[in-house]
Amino acid sequence: TTLPIVRRSLASLPQEEPAQCSHSLLILGKPGGGKGTISGKILRDFPQFRHVSTGDELRQHVRNGTELGTEAKRFMDAGCLVPDNLMIKMVMGDAVEAVKSGQSLLLDGFPRTMEQAVALDKNLDVDLVINLCIPNETIIERISDRWIHPASGRVYSYSYKPPKVKGLDDETGEPLVQREDDKPESVLKRLNKYDEATAPLVKYYEEKGVIQTFRGTMSDVIYPEVKDWLDDQLAEDDASASI
Numbered sequence: 264t265t266l267p268i269v270r271r272s273l274a275s276l277p278q279e280e281p282a283q284c285s286h287s288l289l290i291l292g293k294p295g296g297g298k299g300t301i302s303g304k305i306l307r308d309f310p311q312f313r314h315v316s317t318g319d320e321l322r323q324h325v326r327n328g329t330e331l332g333t334e335a336k337r338f339m340d341a342g343c344l345v346p347d348n349l350m351i352k353m354v355m356g357d358a359v360e361a362v363k364s365g366q367s368l369l370l371d372g373f374p375r376t377m378e379q380a381v382a383l384d385k386n387l388d389v390d391l392v393i394n395l396c397i398p399n400e401t402i403i404e405r406i407s408d409r410w411i412h413p414a415s416g417r418v419y420s421y422s423y424k425p426p427k428v429k430g431l432d433d434e435t436g437e438p439l440v441q442r443e444d445d446k447p448e449s450v451l452k453r454l455n456k457y458d459e460a461t462a463p464l465v466k467y468y469e470e471k472g473v474i475q476t477f478r479g480t481m482s483d484v485i486y487p488e489v490k491d492w493l494d495d496q497l498a499e500d501d502a503s504a505s506i
Contacts, residue, residue, distance in 0.1 A: 286367040286497075287358070287387050288312060289374070291465070292395035293457050295402040295450070297482035301395060302371055304486050309493060313366045315357045317350055317373040324353060331356075347382050355386050377463040391496055392474040393489060394465055399454050401480045407447045410439040 290305075292298030306314055324332030325339070331353055335345045350373050361368055370389070374380040383389065410419050412432040419426045419439060427433050443449055468474035475492050479485040 285362045285365065286312075286391050287370060287389045288367065288391040288393065288493075289370045289389050289468075290393045290395070291461060293397055293399075293402055294453055295406045296395055296397040297485070298371070298395055300482040301393070301486055301489060302369060304482075305369060305489070305493070308490060309497075311365075311367050312369040313357065313361045314369050314371060315354060316371045317354065320353050320357070321345065321350075347379050350379070351383055351386060354383070358387055374464065376460050377467050380464055380467055389468075390473050391493070392468045393492075394468075394474055394476040395485065396476050396478045397480060399451065402454060403447050403450045406445050406450045407441070409445050410441050412437060412439055 288305075290298055290302055292301070302314065306312055321332075321335060325336050326332070331349060335349050335353075338345050338349075354370070354373060358368055368387075374383050380389070405420075405422070408420050408422050410421070410426075410430075411417065412419075412435070414437065415432070415434065417432060417434070418424075426439065428436075430439055431437065432439060444453075465474065465476075477485050477488055477492075
């Protein structure tokens with residue numbers, strides 16, 4: 264079955280209120296690059312956006328045993344990636360409901376590749392894209408600074424939440440360990456994979472004229488620029504809608 268394409272205008276949907284402009288905003292960012300922090304600030308300042316985290320959605324579908332969740336679980340249990348068509352169906356379930364209620368979408372975690380973006384475009388008009396460009400060195404330093412107490416899950420960071428005694432848990436005095444995924448070489452490998460997958464995606468949205476890249480090392484410094492840009496984009500639509 265072909266999913267309905269969700270565009271900016273809600274005029275085609277039956278509603279009692281006058282049509283509003285609905286957006287699909289995608290946020291791109293490297294793992295450990297502050298994407299979650301920026302997303303949270305956007306949702307706080309722009310309540311018209313509904314957060315769609317495909318990872319959270321997928322886990323919820325699996326937990327609830329929905330048809331989509333059952334199908335996705337077969338791939339997950341086999342150690343395979345969930346196919347793009349299933350992920351798109353999941354996103355579209357939220358998209359159609361949001362647009363009917365006049366909400367916009369903040370997409371987090373999908374699409375991650377150009378192939379996924381092209382497939383999603385057949386169903387959803389992604390018209391705003393934020394690309395967070397944080398230096399790899401900053402992310403490696405931030406993540407490799409993290410140490411944990413395995414038994415309790417307590418997390419320490421030597422840059423902003425250090426243990427009282429170096430290398431030891433505050434509560435038990437037991438040794439702290441660094442997860443394999445947090446070691447600098449592991450972090451760099453993940454970042455390189457992200458860059459390889461995302462570079463064509465960034466170019467794709469640049470050619471569509473819908474992406475804005477924000478560079479920096481601190482979310483609190485980057486976010487005011489993100490907010491100003493979003494304010495401008497939404498104001499332009501408000502002006503167009505009133506003509």
